[in-house]
Every structure is written in C-alpha cells, then in structure tokens.
Amino acid sequence: MTEPDEGGIRLQRGEFVRETTRGEPPSDPSFEAYSDTIMMYPGWEPEANIEAQRGVGTYRPEDFFAGPEDHSGITIAYHLQRALVDGDGDPVDAITDGIQRDADNRLKNTHTFVGREEHNAGGAAGGGKRIFYVGHGGLVASGEIPFATDTALPIENSLTYDFKRFMVYVVDQPSGSTTLDVESTDPSDTSQTLTIEDEGATTTEDVTLNGTTTETTTESFPGIDALSLDAETTGDVIVKDGSGNELARIAGSDSYDQGEGDLGIPALGGGSHAGSVGTPFEHFIDDSIEATTGSLGGTNARIVSSSFSFDNNVDADTVGGRFRSLYENEQTLSLDAEVFGPESNAREIEAYLQNKGIDVKWTADSFTVDLTGGTRTSSGEANKEANQGRATISPQFEFADITLASV
Incomplete structure (x- = not known):
C-alpha cells in the first residue's frame, strides 16, 4: 500500500x-x-x-x-x-x-x-x-x-x-x-x-x-x-x-x-483529547448588528457584510538562545461594514467628518458582543456609477472597549 x-x-x-x-x-x-x-x-x-x-x-x-x-x-x-x-x-x-x-x-x-x-x-x-x-x-x-x-x-x-x-x-x-x-x-x-x-x-x-x-x-x-x-x-x-x-x-x-x-x-497523562463540540454552528443569517449609540448608515440602512477584528500588537525580545520572549502591547478593536440605504453614503461621510461617536452590538444565538466608545477611522468611498441600483459604502470603525456576554 x-x-x-x-x-x-x-x-x-x-x-x-x-x-x-x-x-x-x-x-x-x-x-x-x-x-x-x-x-x-x-x-x-x-x-x-x-x-x-x-x-x-x-x-x-x-x-x-x-x-x-x-x-x-x-x-x-x-x-x-x-x-x-x-x-x-x-x-x-x-x-x-x-x-x-x-x-x-x-x-x-x-x-x-x-x-x-x-x-x-x-x-x-x-x-x-x-x-x-x-x-x-x-x-x-x-x-x-x-x-x-x-x-x-x-x-x-x-x-x-x-x-x-x-x-x-x-x-x-x-x-x-x-x-x-x-x-x-x-x-x-x-x-x-x-x-x-x-x-x-x-x-x-x-x-x-x-x-x-x-x-x-x-x-x-x-x-x-x-x-x-x-x-x-x-x-x-x-x-x-x-x-x-x-x-x-x-x-x-x-x-x-x-x-x-x-x-x-506533550503527554496526555490523566487528561483527555478534545471530543466533538456537537452544538449548532453560528450563522450570521439570523444574527443582528446594530448601532446602540449613534447611527450606522442612517435611516432604513441595511448591512451587506461586516467584520470584527482585533490586534494585540505582540512584540518579542531575544536575549540569547533559540527562542524569543513574547509580550502583548496595546489592543486595537476594529469593525468594517458594508452598508446601503436611502442616505447611507451621505450619513456615513457626515458622521466621519464630525467625528460622531458610535456603539455597536452584535447579537448572536448564544452570546452578545458590545463594542463601545467607537468612532469612524474611515467613511468609505461615496461612488455613484452608471447602471447602479444601490450605492454601498464601507466605513471603518475603531472602539475603546468590548464586552462579551452569554445569552
């Protein structure tokens, strides 16, 4: 064989x-x-x-x-x-x-x-x-x-x-x-x-x-x-x-x-290997993301897609030898969104130029994520094109804090 x-x-x-x-x-x-x-x-x-x-x-x-x-x-x-x-x-x-x-x-x-x-x-x-x-x-x-x-x-x-x-x-x-x-x-x-x-x-x-x-x-x-x-x-x-x-x-x-x-x-000893998780997968299709303070896209806006990310800006020191010592620095909490609506382009640019604050909440099946103390770091690009039925805009956000909770 x-x-x-x-x-x-x-x-x-x-x-x-x-x-x-x-x-x-x-x-x-x-x-x-x-x-x-x-x-x-x-x-x-x-x-x-x-x-x-x-x-x-x-x-x-x-x-x-x-x-x-x-x-x-x-x-x-x-x-x-x-x-x-x-x-x-x-x-x-x-x-x-x-x-x-x-x-x-x-x-x-x-x-x-x-x-x-x-x-x-x-x-x-x-x-x-x-x-x-x-x-x-x-x-x-x-x-x-x-x-x-x-x-x-x-x-x-x-x-x-x-x-x-x-x-x-x-x-x-x-x-x-x-x-x-x-x-x-x-x-x-x-x-x-x-x-x-x-x-x-x-x-x-x-x-x-x-x-x-x-x-x-x-x-x-x-x-x-x-x-x-x-x-x-x-x-x-x-x-x-x-x-x-x-x-x-x-x-x-x-x-x-x-x-x-x-x-x-590593030896297992009296421990155990991971078993099947066995619980339902998380689908965004029945979740929600909404602004709890401020506005995300203005009146009747809808979200096409979004992405939450974080970065701990990990650094390393080498004091001799084969392996480095790692340490975490400042943390960045970010959210990208693609939104559209009757006034989304205009409202997102307005909020960015005026540095309007925003809090965002993601509600999933088994937990919630509250992002607070946020602002827009980019409004995204307003762009009207021929044969375009809707104009989306992709603002970027950064937040000061995050709270995770189970539902």
Whole structure:
C-alpha cells in the first residue's frame, strides 16, 4: 500500500489547551476543539533567521548560521460553533483568549497547540506514521470574525498566533505491539525522562535516559501518540522498535546552532483529547448588528457584510538562545461594514467628518458582543456609477472597549 502524501483530506486532529504557566503545557491536559469543522491549520511558515557568513578575501558565503526562531503569524481557521464566553464571562471559544485581558492588562491565557496528521501506510516499520505540529506559549495575537448575509455557511473565525516554541515531529508507527528502545546520541544525557504514550495514554511508561546505552520499555506499545521530555537533551533522543527500526527522533541542543533542544509531543497523562463540540454552528443569517449609540448608515440602512477584528500588537525580545520572549502591547478593536440605504453614503461621510461617536452590538444565538466608545477611522468611498441600483459604502470603525456576554 502506497503511503499518501501530506494533505488536508488526510485524517487530522487539531486541538488546544490553555496553559497554567506561559510556555509550558499543563500536566494532564484537557484539550479542547476549535470546532467540529476546521478549515485550515497550522498556517505556519517558520523563520530561522539564517544568515550567511562572509569575510575579507571571499565573495561567496563561508558558512550559514541560524538565529533566534520566529514563530509568528500561525493561523487557525474554523467554523464558529462554541459560545465566545460562558455565563461567568470566562472564555469558551479559542478566539476569546485574544480579546480578554487580566488585572495586569496581559492576555488571560496562552495556548499549547497540538495538530496531528495520520497516515495508515508507509513508515520505517510499515505501520504508517503520524505527523505532529506542536506549539507552546501561544499568544492569540490577532483575530477576525467576518459576517456575511449572502452565504449559507457558518461564520468562519480566523485567529493568528505568535508562539514561543513551534516544532514538527514525524513519528513512524510500529507494525504491531512492541517494546521500544530509547537512547541518546550523547553520553551526557542521563538525567532526563522520556514519557511514551500510545493513543489515549492507554499504555504509558517513563524511561530515564542512560546516555548512548539503550533502555528498553517494560510495556509493549501498539502505537505512539506522545513522546515528552521533562528537560532538553544535548544529543538527539532516538526511539526504535524491537526490530531496530528508528521510529522517532527528538533533536537535542547539538542539533541547533543556538544550543537549545526540543521537548517532543506533550503527554496526555490523566487528561483527555478534545471530543466533538456537537452544538449548532453560528450563522450570521439570523444574527443582528446594530448601532446602540449613534447611527450606522442612517435611516432604513441595511448591512451587506461586516467584520470584527482585533490586534494585540505582540512584540518579542531575544536575549540569547533559540527562542524569543513574547509580550502583548496595546489592543486595537476594529469593525468594517458594508452598508446601503436611502442616505447611507451621505450619513456615513457626515458622521466621519464630525467625528460622531458610535456603539455597536452584535447579537448572536448564544452570546452578545458590545463594542463601545467607537468612532469612524474611515467613511468609505461615496461612488455613484452608471447602471447602479444601490450605492454601498464601507466605513471603518475603531472602539475603546468590548464586552462579551452569554445569552
């Protein structure tokens, strides 16, 4: 059986968990689903900041070196299915973690992300393979919730992360239940512990590394779904099956110019993977957006489409090493709208020139979003054309505050 290529129609699992300590996956994580329908993940193009070394007397590079890694702009898109907040105003949907701040004006939550693609053919042992995308310390840097009246599909949320760490692991699967051999490529790796789990952590074992000496598990594993190190290693950690086939490798600090190694795929422990959300999807067709203070388009105006977005203007510091420290700055709350009506062009331009304030409320099936203290940052363009039955205008708004509530 020929191994399939990577692709969006392969078996996929994408989930997140809120971190109790920034940059670290929680113990026994209870993963959550973004939605039962994910449109895109991970939207990741890493930046290793490779630079060429050139010296006097040569016109070609002498060597190449990697700098601090940049894992920003990682995008997840999905159909909105969960409420934004619960009855206490706490976040439910993942995108809400990019909106709410704590008493110190920091984002309340960061995320650990794990995506998995499964192949049932190929692999070093013929048992298929699993490809994992793993991120730690993910700040929801920005996000967008678009609304349109002319589509039957649910609202498609899009959130963009900045992660401190992000890595991909290819884990070949054993062809049958087998013990596993674990060793490092460096003799100094004798204090780290590797946790191995199969699907759902039904079978699990902790293996203490013994340098380049092979340690064999007591348990037999029918598959591998987590390989988690409690500390970075100097050498690469190699996992083989009982026949000597290399199934997985976790790179140590020697494998990177910056000298910091990987930690592998988070262990599930007593936690759980995300189950089906199972609730109805959110459709804008039966929602409403209206101005509660001021006017949106004037008398009898109607909204064709709209889009709410936010940006936390995340920045990063590098103080040496492979990974950056991330921090959020000022938050921008924006709304774009396309409106038409008997006087929409005139009223929107008038309100913009006079800097008239506006508050806007979005009422969905299970929650409300109140945007307050707003103003127009653009009126949009008034444009009358031949054969035009209606003239739309697309103003842009910025707001000072936002309140999320459940219905």
